[in-house]
Amino acid sequence: MATHHLASWSHNLRYSSLPPEVIHAAIKTFYNWTGCAIGGSNHPAKAIAYKTLSPFFGKPTYSLLGRHHDADGGAGGYKSVDAQHAALINGIASHVHHYDDTHLDTIIHPAGPVASALLAVAEWKGSETKISGKDFLLALVVGVEAECKLGLAVWPEHYDVGWHITSTTGSIGAAVAVSKLLGLSIEQTSHAIGIAATQVIGLREMFGAHTKSFHPGSAAQSGLMATVMAQGGYTSSLQALEAKRGWVNVVGATKSTDELQADLDKWLGIGATIGEQDGVGLPDGATGRWEILRNSFKPYPCGIVIHPIIDGCSQLHHDLKARGLSGHDVASVHARVHPLVLELTGKPKPRDGLEGKFSFYHGAAIGLLYGKGTPSQYEDSVVQDPEVIAIRDRIQGTADRSLNADETRIVVMINDGQVLEKHVVHAVGSLEVPMDDKALEMKFKDQCMGVLGEKVDTASQECWGIEIVEDVRSIVKSLCT
């Protein structure tokens, strides 16, 4: 029943049933995704995908976000491709800096697969029937709910065995979202779910290579493809998720069939329904919740366990500044952190930007010196800067099991003998201390400035205003160079 229930829930949900906070969460999710896709638009992984797949591009109906950089050093600039390849390539760009959104309960990055597919469809189909901002946001909500709830049904065994849960659930989320946007029937949506479910994309073994960013892009493409095929009558199973040899049982790893069935019913079955036609919003019951409200945004483009130290050191940067001092005046830093932090990111001497993303020490250094950790602080030149290295070498970390993973206690000794202390209880970007709209806007502009230049303010305004636009295509223009 889970497949049918997901399809009928999605089909029946109205915009008027979305609580205001859900709409705002959807806008933030879209806004953050757009910034990441633009910010990642000049990454080599995207350029290679564009170049190698260009012999297959169909009629250009969709603008690639940001600015294209040719893989072979050519002129680049504005590029338009067919909707399928757009979904793939924007999906790659949006994930390539590891800066996109995170549903912390499942560590799914929900926007990549769903928004990449939706925006491509909105521009492709917009010439026939305008797709409004409200239509777009509603589809984004159903897609995010679908992938995160599916993820919860198989978490954590599915991730533990080695699946990249963002894309394995993402193709299905994208199919549900595109089905909603294109107005598929409940039965057609079920077939779309099936065709998407049979394409299971993403092994964790690919982490560290370009192929990691391929995952959300490929999920977006697969979900889009599944939906247009289902709309045209291509048949699948109507029990693709719950059947004995269907999705959850095949990819559910060591979880038993009974457990999987119970979790699937809990998260996607009857009773798990939220926001149905009556518009009453959240019902009672533990599962009657909107996952999109639990979607978080990364303030820093690096492993999430490094966030507390960057947060704390950035605050210390401002404390030092208030005293007329800077990071250069620091004699030593001692930080106590959860053991996992040093286990995963205890790299004392990172050699380049990518290694810097896995270095607790580099995170502390840029926090103290710059008061922030944006993609600029992860460029090779910064990681190799002697001034950064000098501070990095004065930092010590100690594992402390009494701390949470998003917590840190920092003691800074200044050259003049003063001592400063900082206790970060929850790092910014956690559910407890989310990035507010202003912080998200700074992140957007910081990512997009180098790509869009003076258009960045317009782009930001247009994205914030998506709810009121009559034709989503009008936004896309401001997001490209």
Next chain:
Amino acid sequence: MATHHLASWSHNLRYSSLPPEVIHAAIKTFYNWTGCAIGGSNHPAKAIAYKTLSPFFGKPTYSLLGRHHDADGGAGGYKSVDAQHAALINGIASHVHHYDDTHLDTIIHPAGPVASALLAVAEWKGSETKISGKDFLLALVVGVEAECKLGLAVWPEHYDVGWHITSTTGSIGAAVAVSKLLGLSIEQTSHAIGIAATQVIGLREMFGAHTKSFHPGSAAQSGLMATVMAQGGYTSSLQALEAKRGWVNVVGATKSTDELQADLDKWLGIGATIGEQDGVGLPDGATGRWEILRNSFKPYPCGIVIHPIIDGCSQLHHDLKARGLSGHDVASVHARVHPLVLELTGKPKPRDGLEGKFSFYHGAAIGLLYGKGTPSQYEDSVVQDPEVIAIRDRIQGTADRSLNADETRIVVMINDGQVLEKHVVHAVGSLEVPMDDKALEMKFKDQCMGVLGEKVDTASQECWGIEIVEDVRSIVKSLCT
């Protein structure tokens, strides 16, 4: 090491190292695949895929085999699409009648993913550099070996849990084959294997729907895409198959990591090498065998367990004819078969062609009446023909555990009181009684006649002659209308 070893084995293998019987098996594999792709070219599943995906088609560089039929009843005719969609759509067509080749040890249908990708590439790239028949056959061999050996490493748990092993191994086989055809380096081939491995396509839950035929097509497309991306520098893992969170461990189901590693080494590691540069052919050792020599061809377009009864009844048809009698003179038929036959195909009153493919009784009836079981005998009109039904209703089956799955003992009582008996020890199409070239040619012509008309003889000759052509594109022309 398995990923590297597969890549280097494939990279280093020369045509001169292929034993003559391997070359002949490759030709038969290509020949049979071509017939199936042409024979399936007018199936609705293919027409829907073509119509729904046409908005995304790129520059038409590849001819779709056979004859295109429009999903909406339009003119159809000759169609050309980009190589990626060609791989997908020809792959769908080649599998849609369940008539393609079978590697019996793993029940992989090897040609679909590999040949669909290769022929698309041969025509796409042929305008730059001609691809000869020998190049094509060599690439076909490495692709088939790759997928079947990978399949052996995860068999049977991988299939049992619900993966459609044809396509899950097929994307990797296609990537290895296309890498060989395009001359990728060992490292590039490893990256191609990784990008293909991260796209795991095919749940068995889709059996019975159009999506089953999507699987080999999608595997062909994914493998092709992976290879062109890897050739252009898109990076993946170099241990995609054997890593802790790599392909075999993630999709190996209940098989333990140690078992999987041992099986991977057995089938794909050092020591499993065949036909390396010295051209000596098969080395010693149980695993030093060519899987393509174990590829079999279906004489009948239906479940393989029905083959013995069709085989036996077809022989009885000729025995009756020799006596001046026909199926109409049969009073009763009693067949003893392996219990699985009745369990899987014990449908006494099939309603249409598709149900007929799962009916032991229909199989016996068409054998007696027509002396053959070709796609024509599985048309709705035949399954619903009162004359066929009259004979079908005189057939009884009894499960007999002492028989093999490809064996049957048949007793026929004729109206005049005579009794005929037939013992099929191994059904035709098994490894023991393979379809010979002549039978394969009859199958090809039977499938293709309705599509190609008078061109069918030329098409057959061209396909048999692939080894000596200098440009594979020259063959393709004869395979389209």
